[in-house]
Amino acid sequence: xxxxxxxxxxxxxxxxxxxxxxxxxxxxLILVMITVLVGYLMFMLFFNNYINRFLLHGQLIEMIWTILxxxxxxxxxxxxxxxxxxxxxxxxxxxxxxxxxHQWYWSYEYSDFNDVEFDSYMVPTNELENDGxxxxxxxxxIVLPMNSQIRILVTxxxxxxxxxxxxxxxxxxxTPGRLNQTNFFMNRPGLFYGQCSExxxxxxxxxxxxxxxxxxxxxxxxxx
Ligand code: CUA
Numbered sequence: 001x002x003x004x005x006x007x008x009x010x011x012x013x014x015x016x017x018x019x020x021x022x023x024x025x026x027x028x029l030i031l032v033m034i035t036v037l038v039g040y041l042m043f044m045l046f047f048n049n050y051i052n053r054f055l056l057h058g059q060l061i062e063m064i065w066t067i068l069x070x071x072x073x074x075x076x077x078x079x080x081x082x083x084x085x086x087x088x089x090x091x092x093x094x095x096x097x098x099x100x101x102h103q104w105y106w107s108y109e110y111s112d113f114n115d116v117e118f119d120s121y122m123v124p125t126n127e128l129e130n131d132g133x134x135x136x137x138x139x140x141x142i143v144l145p146m147n148s149q150i151r152i153l154v155t156x157x158x159x160x161x162x163x164x165x166x167x168x169x170x171x172x173x174x175t176p177g178r179l180n181q182t183n184f185f186m187n188r189p190g191l192f193y194g195q196c197s198e199x200x201x202x203x204x205x206x207x208x209x210x211x212x213x214x215x216x217x218x219x220x221x222x223x224x
Contacts, residue, residue: 017169093151101161104203165194
């Protein structure tokens with residue numbers, strides 16, 4: 001989870017989030033290079049005295065400074081498309097979790113198992129344990145096995161919500177009347193926190209998501 005003064009992305013807990021961070025760093029590096037170059041050129045313009053009375057057109061330089069940025073943009077567009085299609089790939093999921101957004105809590109259904117469904121509410125600040133995280137902990141956590149492909153089905157019962165876990169690189173809108181699908185693979189155990197990220201009403205800030213990533217046998221023990 002995010003802690004004090006953490007301005008960067010959270011540590012990844014899934015291969016897809018790792019790729020997203022790589023892409024972020026790659027795009028940022030290109031952005032910094034462009035900003036520095038353009039900033040330097042603009043700054044230097046203030047101090048030059050060169051004047052060319054006969055300058056009307058320069059076909060060559062126009063060609064260069066049109067095509068060069070287009071090529072640079074390709075270096076962002078192609079990795080971006082690769083990532084887009086990787087995120088969409090569903091690879092034989094071993095567990096499916098259905099999460100339904102309500103005003104203002106999430107409810108979950110483990111469709112592979114009989115009668116496993118529960119609501120998950122935020123723990124109010126005055127009921128928080130000493131080791132709890134304010135505005136982030138819930139009364140019933142989602143337990144999911146690590147090192148397994150997990151499919152998430154997201155929908156909503158009233159207004160649009162969004163099921164978002166930064167450490168896993170997951171962000172799916174829950175829309176009434178629609179069923180959205182995504183997947184992830186958790187490569188380490190731990191607690192992964194998320195929040196609703198679609199402005200869904202007065203208590204939008206108070207419907208967090210907590211995933212407990214555990215070894216497979218612990219998950220089987222929990223589910224039975
Ligand atoms: Cu649900 Cu914002």
